Amino acid sequence: MRAEAIYHPSAGHSRLYKMEKAKQSADTLILGLAGGDMSILDQIYDSYRDDFLRWATQRFQIKDRNDLLDAWHDTMIMFYEQVRDKKLTHLTCELKTYLFLIGYRRMLKFHKKNEKTDLVEEFDANINMDQSINVLEVEEFMDQQNNLLRLAVSELPEKSRQILVMRFMEGKSIPEIMTTLGYASENAVSVTLSRGLKKLKELIIKRMPS
Amino acid sequence: MEETQQRLIEKFLAGEASPAEQSMIQEMVHRDPQFKIELEQYTTAMEALKIAQREELRNRFRQRDIVLDRQDRSLNSGKNRTRWIIALAFVVMAFIAWNLRNLSPVMTEQPAPPPTELPEETTPITPNPDFATNVDNPEPEEKKIDPRRKPKNNNEELFAANFEPYMDESMEPTMRADEDTMEPLDRFNLHYAEKKFDAALTDFSQLSSSMQQNDNLQFRQAMALMATGKTKEASPVLDEIIQNGKSKYLAEAVYYRALIYLKEGRVSDATAYLNDYLGRPVIANMAKATQLRDMLTK
Numbered sequence: 001m002r003a004e005a006i007y008h009p010s011a012g013h014s015r016l017y018k019m020e021k022a023k024q025s026a027d028t029l030i031l032g033l034a035g036g037d038m039s040i041l042d043q044i045y046d047s048y049r050d051d052f053l054r055w056a057t058q059r060f061q062i063k064d065r066n067d068l069l070d071a072w073h074d075t076m077i078m079f080y081e082q083v084r085d086k087k088l089t090h091l092t093c094e095l096k097t098y099l100f101l102i103g104y105r106r107m108l109k110f111h112k113k114n115e116k117t118d119l120v121e122e123f124d125a126n127i128n129m130d131q132s133i134n135v136l137e138v139e140e141f142m143d144q145q146n147n148l149l150r151l152a153v154s155e156l157p158e159k160s161r162q163i164l165v166m167r168f169m170e171g172k173s174i175p176e177i178m179t180t181l182g183y184a185s186e187n188a189v190s191v192t193l194s195r196g197l198k199k200l201k202e203l204i205i206k207r208m209p210s
Numbered sequence: 211m212e213e214t215q216q217r218l219i220e221k222f223l224a225g226e227a228s229p230a231e232q233s234m235i236q237e238m239v240h241r242d243p244q245f246k247i248e249l250e251q252y253t254t255a256m257e258a259l260k261i262a263q264r265e266e267l268r269n270r271f272r273q274r275d276i277v278l279d280r281q282d283r284s285l286n287s288g289k290n291r292t293r294w295i296i297a298l299a300f301v302v303m304a305f306i307a308w309n310l311r312n313l314s315p316v317m318t319e320q321p322a323p324p325p326t327e328l329p330e331e332t333t334p335i336t337p338n339p340d341f342a343t344n345v346d347n348p349e350p351e352e353k354k355i356d357p358r359r360k361p362k363n364n365n366e367e368l369f370a371a372n373f374e375p376y377m378d379e380s381m382e383p384t385m386r387a388d389e390d391t392m393e394p395l396d397r398f399n400l401h402y403a404e405k406k407f408d409a410a411l412t413d414f415s416q417l418s419s420s421m422q423q424n425d426n427l428q429f430r431q432a433m434a435l436m437a438t439g440k441t442k443e444a445s446p447v448l449d450e451i452i453q454n455g456k457s458k459y460l461a462e463a464v465y466y467r468a469l470i471y472l473k474e475g476r477v478s479d480a481t482a483y484l485n486d487y488l489g490r491p492v493i494a495n496m497a498k499a500t501q502l503r504d505m506l507t508k
Contacts, residue, residue, distance in 0.1 A: 204258060
């Protein structure tokens, strides 16, 4: 997936240069985040949180700060999942622009705004975003089924859960997991992984027989 | 499920299945209903992990919010403190500048008052006989006095000329006895009446706190302070009496406050207070206040 940005021809060289530098920086961040460096996520979160809150307050006239924070949390989660699932590998717009677009869609969806803002006008660029950023997923967060799934995961032993997350969520290989968690052999990792996955499946079936 | 199938599913879920392996999986899904169910259950397990990870991320971000909000609060309090300090500095500088302006000679504020000194007589100038000058009626040359030229301590002179510690019949001591056996209040009244103002101030400090808060007694304290040259200490006492508005010496407090302003060179404030004083019905220093006010406003 590539997010494209069309710049105004009148943009000066200095602005374009800055944006290019920003993109390189954003790509570096994405690369690091995809490799499992969660401190990068914290860095991005801290850098843009207050700007987002200010913008969203003004744009959507929302007074409840908790609503705004929830929106920002969802925005960052969606961004992270795009990176984790290898659906976002490169940005051609600024990272902030991308994040704010995610947040904008999220705000529109959940606060039922009637007026539609021209995204070009709003973000000064045409940004083609992968439609897999499905804002509807956010609605499922509070779903009963999701609660049961979350509870099933919470019943897993911590070690099993950690291996499963590293293997299937973070995309780490067996040798990498062995090194990170200090297992004696790759076979030990594979066995623990298989057992953990089976256990999780059984826990889910127990809670959700259907 | 066979172990090979298990491994294949795990590779598929991790996104590492080759195209051939993916085709194999698709074929098994179509061929084996049980395999299909197993695969769906494992896919649901993946969804469960994603949901759990989202919740972990949410908790992670909540922790970040606590840290960021704490940083914002400390930053803002620091900024606010800086702003307050800067604002206070401006206020202090403005106050100093205003005071300096008011301490400058009176001639900068109002027309020159009439001269208080007679022009000095000079010895007549004897014309030089070598020069053809009009020597018939040599006029003694009077030294012209510049009405705008005033002694530097004129305000203090005016203060001294108009200040006299207030005294009335009610301030006469009701008891005269050995001072050592007298109550502090009686001693205070006695010393005040005898114009022993230093001793009166000492007596005042020995009064009970409730007595010291009494506006009428505070008025006498202010008089004693002014009489002993402590006008700076007297001014807040008089201000409080005026602000409280309860003392029977309220009007006189206004007059004496005007005198302190005059001594400090704050002529406009002194004039304002004198006007206030002269507008009150019963006052003891009408003549002095009127003369002083007229002098200041000419």
